[in-house]
Amino acid sequence: MRNLILLIQKYRNFLFFLFLEFIAIGFLFSWKNTYHHSTYISSSNFVTSTIWNWKNNIDSYFNLSDVNKQLADENAVLKEMLLNKEILLGKNFIKSGDSLFVKAFKFQEATIIQSQFKFAENHILINKGSVNGVEIEMGFKGTKGIIGRVINVSSHYANILPVINADFKLSVIHNSTNSWGDLSWVKGINDYRTATINNIPIYAKVNLNDLFTTTGSDGIFPSQIPVGRVVKIEKDHEAQKKIITIELVEDFSNIHVGFVVKNNLKSEMIEIQKNE
Amino acid sequence: MNNSFQHIYWLIGLLFFQLFVVDVIDLGTYSSYFTPLIFSYVIFKRKLETTVTELLIFAFIVGFLVDVFRNTIGLNISVLLLITFLRSRFLNLISAREDFDDNIELNLFNIGVVRYLFYYGVVLFFHHTLFYLVEQFSFVHLFSLLSKALINSIFALAILVLFEFIFSSKK
Numbered sequence: 001m002r003n004l005i006l007l008i009q010k011y012r013n014f015l016f017f018l019f020l021e022f023i024a025i026g027f028l029f030s031w032k033n034t035y036h037h038s039t040y041i042s043s044s045n046f047v048t049s050t051i052w053n054w055k056n057n058i059d060s061y062f063n064l065s066d067v068n069k070q071l072a073d074e075n076a077v078l079k080e081m082l083l084n085k086e087i088l089l090g091k092n093f094i095k096s097g098d099s100l101f102v103k104a105f106k107f108q109e110a111t112i113i114q115s116q117f118k119f120a121e122n123h124i125l126i127n128k129g130s131v132n133g134v135e136i137e138m139g140f141k142g143t144k145g146i147i148g149r150v151i152n153v154s155s156h157y158a159n160i161l162p163v164i165n166a167d168f169k170l171s172v173i174h175n176s177t178n179s180w181g182d183l184s185w186v187k188g189i190n191d192y193r194t195a196t197i198n199n200i201p202i203y204a205k206v207n208l209n210d211l212f213t214t215t216g217s218d219g220i221f222p223s224q225i226p227v228g229r230v231v232k233i234e235k236d237h238e239a240q241k242k243i244i245t246i247e248l249v250e251d252f253s254n255i256h257v258g259f260v261v262k263n264n265l266k267s268e269m270i271e272i273q274k275n276e
Numbered sequence: 277m278n279n280s281f282q283h284i285y286w287l288i289g290l291l292f293f294q295l296f297v298v299d300v301i302d303l304g305t306y307s308s309y310f311t312p313l314i315f316s317y318v319i320f321k322r323k324l325e326t327t328v329t330e331l332l333i334f335a336f337i338v339g340f341l342v343d344v345f346r347n348t349i350g351l352n353i354s355v356l357l358l359i360t361f362l363r364s365r366f367l368n369l370i371s372a373r374e375d376f377d378d379n380i381e382l383n384l385f386n387i388g389v390v391r392y393l394f395y396y397g398v399v400l401f402f403h404h405t406l407f408y409l410v411e412q413f414s415f416v417h418l419f420s421l422l423s424k425a426l427i428n429s430i431f432a433l434a435i436l437v438l439f440e441f442i443f444s445s446k447k
Binding site: 012013014016017020021023024025026027028029030031042043044045048051052055116117118119120121123125159187188189191192193253254 | 296299302304305307308310311328329332333336339343344345346347348349350351353354357358361408410411412413414416417420421
């Protein structure tokens, strides 16, 4: 017994180190595995999010011209879509109060108060939370294309898992051939401007600068939201697939505003997928 | 100035600089080559007489603060604890223990430029390498990882030397 106590005394620093290290590794793995459930210790807690908000209040004035430009660009795109639609349908055919048309998607404007883009684990913090109706697994869209998915919500803030994080997975569609692929972001290969698309069949005719958009199949995003444009095409002859590198339409080093996407029909969609 | 207050000032100052200045600098494609980690300095400058237990608790707190702001809980804590535990090995690199007093802080003016650069250079290189390994969680692209660690530790060292000239004083 005495020897045991002496042994513990001799190695007490090492044992204490092991104890703390186990706690840290426990934290690490619980965080790594929170694919879709909330973590309690995250940057959307009260103290850190308040501090990030202060910082944003100070430096948001310097970004105002960027924000203005992004919103104006988006406005132009939306206006173009709207005007084209009007010509296509004609005014007489639009019925606004028809119960056949359900508004599936709702958008909630939000300000990005912290964004990381140069690490292997990037996260985004926005200033809208459960009070504003934000829930876990909602989408988050920027002014040009998709940004990410909500993974954690506090009462006034929410954490976003952006496209530029290895945990983010989404199915995307090639616009001109309608081939489906899987979007992912590979640590060490992709930087904050690019992402990788796998599982495009080798016979699909993909050209440089082609647009990839969301499919809408997951119920998080509506279809036809831009994701990125092709910059590099590689062929995997063994698997008969193409590996495509895209340049994301959103510049993650320079995002200030975005929209939380709520799908009113998501529960219905999940139910019908369960029955399959 | 009271000693423990001084640690807290350094901690707050370095964390502030790390989170609100270094982390938000955008260098385009080369951004990943400018992510230096400078906060380990508050642990490694502690006096030789500081016990390992005290250092480990301090490292846990520092790592926790960084992690909670960066939303990477556990990542910085685990790496910082490991290099803190190895502090005496790093100290052996620069000299035998008898060379300095037990109660001086290990800053630029107290230990000399050559030893300072060597000690903190090795510490920071270890810190960055381990950090990127745990962050990436695999051994692929080892060469680019090592070059990233080397470049970032040089940047971190430069920032620390700058801070030393502004804030440190000879005892």
